[in-house]
Amino acid sequence: MNDSPLARILIADDEPLYLRTTGELLRKSGYECVCVADANAAMEALRRERFDLVLSDLNMPGNLKLELLREERRHWSHIPLIVITGVPSVPTAIESIRLGIADYLLKPVSYEDLLGSVQRVLAHPSHVPEATDPANDIAQRTLIEKYPEIVGNSLPMLELLDIIDRVAQTDTNILITGESGTGKEVVARAIHDHSQRKDNNFQVIDCTAIPDALFESVLFGHVKGSFTGAVKDQTGLLSHCHQGTAFFDELGELPATSQAKLLRAIQEQIFTPVGKSTPVQVDTRFICATNRNLETEVREGRFRQDLYYRLGVIHIELPPLRERGEDCVLLAKRFLSQLRPSGSPVTQFSDETLDCFRRYEWPGNIRELRNAVERAIALSRGETIEFADLPEPLRRVRDGGNHLVSVFGDASRDDAVESAEHSYLSSLIEKHAGNISNAAQQAGLSRQGMHKLLKKHGIAAADYRK
Ligand SMILES: Nc1ncnc2c1ncn2[C@@H]1O[C@H](COP(=O)(O)OP(=O)(O)OP(=O)(O)O)[C@@H](O)[C@H]1O
Numbered sequence: 001m002n003d004s005p006l007a008r009i010l011i012a013d014d015e016p017l018y019l020r021t022t023g024e025l026l027r028k029s030g031y032e033c034v035c036v037a038d039a040n041a042a043m044e045a046l047r048r049e050r051f052d053l054v055l056s057d058l059n060m061p062g063n064l065k066l067e068l069l070r071e072e073r074r075h076w077s078h079i080p081l082i083v084i085t086g087v088p089s090v091p092t093a094i095e096s097i098r099l100g101i102a103d104y105l106l107k108p109v110s111y112e113d114l115l116g117s118v119q120r121v122l123a124h125p126s127h128v129p130e131a132t133d134p135a136n137d138i139a140q141r142t143l144i145e146k147y148p149e150i151v152g153n154s155l156p157m158l159e160l161l162d163i164i165d166r167v168a169q170t171d172t173n174i175l176i177t178g179e180s181g182t183g184k185e186v187v188a189r190a191i192h193d194h195s196q197r198k199d200n201n202f203q204v205i206d207c208t209a210i211p212d213a214l215f216e217s218v219l220f221g222h223v224k225g226s227f228t229g230a231v232k233d234q235t236g237l238l239s240h241c242h243q244g245t246a247f248f249d250e251l252g253e254l255p256a257t258s259q260a261k262l263l264r265a266i267q268e269q270i271f272t273p274v275g276k277s278t279p280v281q282v283d284t285r286f287i288c289a290t291n292r293n294l295e296t297e298v299r300e301g302r303f304r305q306d307l308y309y310r311l312g313v314i315h316i317e318l319p320p321l322r323e324r325g326e327d328c329v330l331l332a333k334r335f336l337s338q339l340r341p342s343g344s345p346v347t348q349f350s351d352e353t354l355d356c357f358r359r360y361e362w363p364g365n366i367r368e369l370r371n372a373v374e375r376a377i378a379l380s381r382g383e384t385i386e387f388a389d390l391p392e393p394l395r396r397v398r399d400g401g402n403h404l405v406s407v408f409g410d411a412s413r414d415d416a417v418e419s420a421e422h423s424y425l426s427s428l429i430e431k432h433a434g435n436i437s438n439a440a441q442q443a444g445l446s447r448q449g450m451h452k453l454l455k456k457h458g459i460a461a462a463d464y465r466k
Helices: 016-028 039-048 066-076 093-099 111-123 137-146 155-167 184-193 212-220 256-268 294-299 305-311 327-339 351-359 365-379 413-431 436-443 447-457
Strands: 008-012 032-036 053-056 081-085 101-106 174-177 202-206 245-249 285-290 314-317
Touching (some): 008 016, 008 039, 016 111, 032 039, 053 111, 081 111, 093 155, 093 314, 101 305, 137 155, 155 184, 174 305, 184 202, 184 245, 256 305, 294 305, 327 351, 413 436, 436 447
Parallel strands (some): 081 101
């Protein structure tokens, strides 16, 4: 642990008032601070003295351009960096990792928030391994063997494995985006399983399943009698992931008031159960996932900017399956061996089936592929999964989309119903411009029920928002 009173912090910023007050406040908390107003002085100090942490604005005028920092950073890559900026721009995951950005705060920063971040970063110094060379076969093979749960060897997947491997060893919060079914939860679990937190809980928190009014009670817990319906004491989900990882799925669906509460929990790692007066301290890594475009959500005022930047320090964007080349074939083979009942004669796919997998667009991504293989296993009669065993939307690929002749062709009832449901949901969600509450109301479903159906069909409501 570096969090001793003598931890030395370099603060670089061109705003004199900010520089002075930050230095004074951190000194009062027992840190030794060196304050510099320009990039050259920062570089000089870093060459001359030992520091445990750097607080810096990346967009300072003068020399401290990202390029210079990148070049210089090699000499002090072991020192964590907290970026504090008034002009935010989310770095790519690789950039954040290369620059060793441990946290990203937006000005104006409250002192509690700054101190919380400093304490957290100093408490979890992390060594980020050097990047692997994507052209290096041995490095690639090692990564593929290290992460057997993540199937795929297309270039985007190899790059992804490299990022996962490096962020797993840090303690930075992570935002994972990508279409529904691209494997966001699989990636979050892999990061947890390869991190120092692996022996503790990985807690999935589905944001669509928590009503706004119960957010604090579900997350932080409550005591008996603290509100109508609180019939016994309840531990909150966050307590379950102390020293572990909290995975917030469907983060983009979180209403504004809950976003504020989540931001506080992430910043302070302290929360007070409903009806209690003593706060609880936790040590949790936050990984959040969404299939919405959060940048658009921020721009349109539906998602808090500060929460977005806080989580987006490491932003992992998962590619859709249609952009992952031969991965669909590898995945199909993996699912066949995993899902095949013992004693079943089926062991392979016909060439025509594999060709269809390659040409299909996979709107529901890997989840849709898994469902298609599972269904085909049940239907197949011999050793081989034939084209005819595939669900109707896939079989349309061969007909070049010429399904107007007969909408359902020789589809089974199940296929026809499935296909009709898909069309119904797409047009419904289009009509309501991606608004799930309105679509659910028209369909006579709960919001949660609508979410589940859309997920099953691989329809992303975000794609229909204007
Ligand atoms: N790279 C992978 N290798 C093997 N299986 C995978 C991979 N990625 C995803 N899967 C499988 O695909 C299915 C969907 O994955 P997952 O639930 O992680 O997707 P998601 O992006 O979180 O979906 P959603 O946005 O709908 O919550 C799961 O059955 C998962 O096991």
